[in-house]
Amino acid sequence: MTQKTVDRAQEYVRIEAVTKRFGDFVAVDGISLSIFKGEIFCLLGGSGCGKTTLLRMLAGFESPTSGRILIDGQDMAGIPPHERPVNMMFQSYALFPHMTVESNVAFGLEQEGLAKTEISRRVAEMLDIVKMGEYGRRKPHQLSGGQRQRVALARALVKRPKLLLLDEPLGALDRKLREHTQFELINLQEQLGVTFVVVTHDQEEAMTLASRIGVMNKGQIVQVGTPTDIYEFPNSRFVADFIGSVNLFEGQLVEDEPGHVRIRCAELDSTVFVDHGISAAPDAKVAVAIRPEKIELSREAPSGDENRAHGVVKEIAYMGDMSVYLVRLDSGRVVRVTIPNSERHADQRVVWEEPVYLSWEPSSPVVLTV
Amino acid sequence: MFGKRLVIGVPWFWLLLFFAIPFLIVFKISFSWMQPIQPGYAPLFSWVEETQRFVATLNLSNYEVLFRDPLYLNTFLYSIKVAAISTVLCLLVGYPMAYAIARCKPSTRNLMLMLIILPFWTSFLLRVYAWIGLLKTNGVINNTLIALGIIDQPLTLLYTDFAVYVGIVYSYLPFMILPLYANLEKHDLTLLEAAADLGASPTKTFFRVTLPLSMPGVVAGCLLVFIPAVGEFVIPSLLGRTDQLMIGTVLSAQFFGARNWPVASAVAIALLLALLIPILLFQRYQRRELEAAKR
Known part of the structure; x- marks a missing residue:
């Protein structure tokens, strides 16, 4: 760029x-x-x-x-x-x-x-x-x-x-x-x-x-x-959908502070915590957009009870420089995750049908009101 | 393999039967002596009893006549002149028409092409006769102009070069328009936008882009008009001057009037050779275009 x-x-x-x-x-x-x-x-x-x-x-x-x-x-x-x-x-x-x-x-x-x-x-x-x-x-x-x-x-x-x-x-x-x-x-x-x-x-x-x-x-x-x-x-x-790929979750604002917001999404089993304020009406219907490369996959449960989800790996597409994982959450929603293939040997990588935890940083989600 | 040969064979057979053989017959007659009894010309090869020899009588005087008698050279040059001027007139009238049709909406285009072809549905002879009615001294054009008070005396329109040009341009215009249209219709219009974008006015764009790209159509149209126009004899006989013949008229008079088939054949062969030059030039041009397109 x-x-x-x-x-x-x-x-x-x-x-x-x-x-x-x-x-x-x-x-x-x-x-x-x-x-x-x-x-x-x-x-x-x-x-x-x-x-x-x-x-x-x-x-x-x-x-x-x-x-x-x-x-x-x-x-x-x-x-x-x-x-x-x-x-x-x-x-x-x-x-x-x-x-x-x-x-x-x-x-x-x-x-x-x-x-x-x-x-x-x-x-x-x-x-x-x-x-x-x-x-x-x-x-x-x-x-x-x-x-x-x-x-x-x-x-x-x-x-x-x-x-x-x-x-x-x-x-x-x-x-x-x-x-x-x-x-x-x-x-x-x-x-x-x-x-x-x-x-x-x-x-x-x-x-x-x-x-x-x-x-x-x-x-x-x-x-x-x-x-x-x-x-x-x-x-x-x-725009979020048109440029690159993105995971969009529809949700509702439950906490709206100048410095952070909390959003509850039906498809995610935890609330989404975003570390910046937004301008929206209280209880507004919003969407949370998270880019696939900003989500991490792990076998162990991440710390904290926010910004996380649990699911099973359904598809893996090896693209050379990175791999695309399609993970089905417990809610049935399929989420796209991309992980760079920085190592040549794949021993540590998750495999098909393996249960995994998804997590992301509080700065990663974008809250969309329109 | 057999099917392919058959498909190629049919046109070859057709050309052999209806072009090559008749041509050879005419070619043969052009070297014969005229004789008053049927078939009108003497055989080239004959068996002479007295000398017990096979004799070939080759007569070159039919060709010699063409050069000796100024009538032939004169009518030939006049025919070339009439055909050339008619071709240029056809191009000047036909190009804008073809251009306009090619730039129409597709639905309108078919209607316009229909209108161009429509006159063919009436007899050619009839349409030329109709021009007599329009051009004669008390014809439609003169009467209208006098009635409008534009002229006092009727103009001499019929039996002039002008009438021949009108007749030829009118009759042959579709042969100019159709190949031009076929070419212009294929043009990529973004080229015109590109020319405008680079600063060329519409006139400049026409002369630098559209016209050069339409040259194959121009050449094809011009040949389709020029070649038959040189040998034309119906239009000049009906509408043209009486003191100046065209080569086609002379040819027809020699065949049917004077019944001098050998000289008529020589005229036909000479005309063919003269017309072969532009055809060969066109073919060379087309071949070059094709090779350029292939590369």
């Missing part, structure tokens, strides 16, 4: 109450958002959540039904795509099939009316940056997926945009290449100081790339924050 300091004072994109309707369907529903200069902002959400529509409105391919979009302080209403200071990397890459790699990259500069020598200098420079310098004379169909992705990136970046929009930039690459490319993208972004807005449905991609993530659902932004914020402090059941 990357944690970068972004100059919050410099707002570059300002989205004000933007709504987009297609007929009766509301694709984007009153979104307000600020994107800062030099950050990588990820719009994360499932298919149909409106993230691509929002990106296309920034590029100018769609116009908002209501609301305003300002880029660098300038209202974008009525400004066609070819006059915006924005470039986009398309999900399909959209390379011109009849042009060589060089001509593809040069296309944008030719529209600016630059001198031929200047164009070829900048094209060569940009192709070197994306390590495609030797492929300038090839046609797109002679390149691999990863190479096409680099050309698409070079074509968008060669115009030196202040804002680069990336639609599922790594979606078409295989897993190994993806990871490699992610880090290259981040390096490139730092090197060139461009503001990135990335649309993705892949939470891992968002976590790796983003300085901030905006989680979208049904046309709205449900939470904005750093990857750590979003993962460790989700603000709703939706």
Whole structure:
């Protein structure tokens, strides 16, 4: 995960109450958002959540039904795509099939009316940056997926945009290449100081790339924050469930103090003690979210009579770096626990059908009110 | 294995029977002498009793005529000119139509294509005759223009080059539109967005992206119009100038009027050779495109 300091004072994109309707369907529903200069902002959400529509409105391919979009302080209403200071990397890459790699990259500069020598200098420079310098004379169909992705990136970046929009930039690459490319993208972004807005449905991609993530659902932004914020402090059941895996227990507030809360959950045989206060009405129905890696498994009963549960191991999935245990509690509820495989020999590990105790720290649960 | 050969064999047999053999017959006749009795031409090979020899009489004068008599070269060049101008006109009219259809909603597209093909359901001859009624001195167009007070005297529209262009463009337009549509309909529209995103205006985008990508359709459409238009004889006979013939008209006059089959055959062979050049160029172009797509 990357944690970068972004100059919050410099707002570059300002989205004000933007709504987009297609007929009766509301694709984007009153979104307000600020994107800062030099950050990588990820719009994360499932298919149909409106993230691509929002990106296309920034590029100018769609116009908002209501609301305003300002880029660098300038209202974008009525400004066609070819006059915006924005470039986009398309999900399909959209390379011109009849042009060589060089001509593809040069296309944008030719529209600016630059001198031929200047164009070829900048094209060569940009192709070197994306390590495609030797492929300038090839046609797109002679390149691999990863190479096409680099050309698409070079074509968008060669115009030196202040804002680069990336639609599922790594979606078409295989897993190994993806990871490699992610880090290259981040390096490139730092090197060139461009503001990135990335649309993705892949939470891992968002976590790796983003300085901030905006989680979208049904046309709205449900939470904005750093990857750590979003993962460790989700603000709703939706976000907790969407990002990573989580065990959610419905329960009731039984004790609500400024410094701690106690929650009773029907599916757990002990109360949950959380070492921070929350803002909720007394006796409110709440949910307790506990990440699988924050739960410990033990054969002996843990000390204390809170933050614990008892069950039987029903499934074990060995994933290499870690193992996933599905434990059925006495209440019948199945809980997901992940344990890193830090030792090579498995003598100490619990096995199938073994009764185990589950426990977690008071700082681990997140209490969700919505 | 046998089934596969059969499937490939049928078209080969068809081409042999209805193209290769007739062509060879015409080729043979083009080297014969004309004779007034049936079948109208002398045999190439004959057995001469007196000398006890097999004699081949090869007559090259039919081809010589084509070069000697300025009529042939003149009508040939005129045909090329008419066909070329008609092809360009077809392209200028057909491209926007094909483009518009390709960008329609899919449901509208089928209706539009139906409308393009609809005229084929009426006899070609009838449709050309209909143009006489429209173009003649007291025809629909002249009468309308006079009634509207735009002109005082009827315009000479019929029996001009203009009428031939109208006739050919009208008749051959679907052959231009259909291959263009087939090409334009396959275009990836995100390429247009990409061009706009990179700063190209819609006009620039058309000339740098859409037009180059539609070249296979343009070439196919142009050949489908140009090749039959060169040999066209119905339209120029009905609508065209009387003082200037097209090669197709000459060909038909030699066959059916003068009954000079050998010269008519020579004209046909010469025309075929002249048209072979653009066809071969097209095939080379297509092969290159195919190889590029494969790589």
